[in-house]
Amino acid sequence: MTRLLQGRVGIIWLAGVLLLSTIASAQQKAQTAPQRNQAYDLSRETVLEGNVLQYMPASSVAPLGPHVTIQTGSGVIDVHLGSARLLEANHFSLASGDGVRIVGENVAYGTGSQFLARVIQKGNQVLAVRSTRGLPLAPSGKFGPRAEGGAL
Numbered sequence: 764m765t766r767l768l769q770g771r772v773g774i775i776w777l778a779g780v781l782l783l784s785t786i787a788s789a790q791q792k793a794q795t796a797p798q799r800n801q802a803y804d805l806s807r808e809t810v811l812e813g814n815v816l817q818y819m820p821a822s823s824v825a826p827l828g829p830h831v832t833i834q835t836g837s838g839v840i841d842v843h844l845g846s847a848r849l850l851e852a853n854h855f856s857l858a859s860g861d862g863v864r865i866v867g868e869n870v871a872y873g874t875g876s877q878f879l880a881r882v883i884q885k886g887n888q889v890l891a892v893r894s895t896r897g898l899p900l901a902p903s904g905k906f907g908p909r910a911e912g913g914a915l
Contacts, residue, residue, distance in 0.1 A: 803868055803879065803897020811835050811842070811865045811878070818857040820847050826877060828899070831857055833865070842867065842878045845892035845899035852902035855883070855890050862886075868897070 813835035822830045822843075829844040842865055844850065857863070867880040881893040893899055 803870060803881075803893070805895055808866055808868050808881065811840060811863075811867070813840075813863065815857050815859055815861040815863060817859065820850075826872065831863070831880075833863060840878055842880050844880050844883065846901060849892060849900055849902045850890070853890050855885070855888060857885065867893075870897070 811833060813833040815831055816834050816839065817832040819830045822828060826843050829847045829850060831842050831844060833840055833842060850856075862885070864884040865878075865880045866882040867878055869876050869878045879893060879897060881895070881897070882889060882891050884890075891900060
């Protein structure tokens with residue numbers, strides 16, 4: 764009888780140790796998880812004004828998609844424009860020397876940062892390329908306008 768009782772106590776003790784080690788491991792993993800990049804936030808938006816130095820409709824470097832390099836009063840800035848299909852569908856083109864005004868935000872991306880355009884203006888033409896949540900907008904199709912992640 765004593766031997767049976769000792770066996771049960773041993774099993775209970777072993778189960779308790781396993782349970783506590785599992786809980787401790789889960790807490791440790793949660794603490795060491797890498798922090799996520801900051802999300803797009805309208806309150807941090809800025810306005811860039813400058814001239815186009817270079818336009819690339821398709822970048823081979825992340826984030827993929829159209830990029831424009833503009834010369835501003837504070838230096839040269841690479842700007843991600845969202846979806847190339849959206850620009851094409853709205854007949855929005857950029858060429859070297861064009862004056863542009865871009866509303867967007869510089870967000871943490873990978874090991875650095877990237878300026879994400881939400882609205883771009885060239886002359887009288889204004890185009891929203893991202894939702895207010897910072898997600899690229901898609902061109903309208905036969906089913907009407909489509910915003911990925913939210914409306915403008």
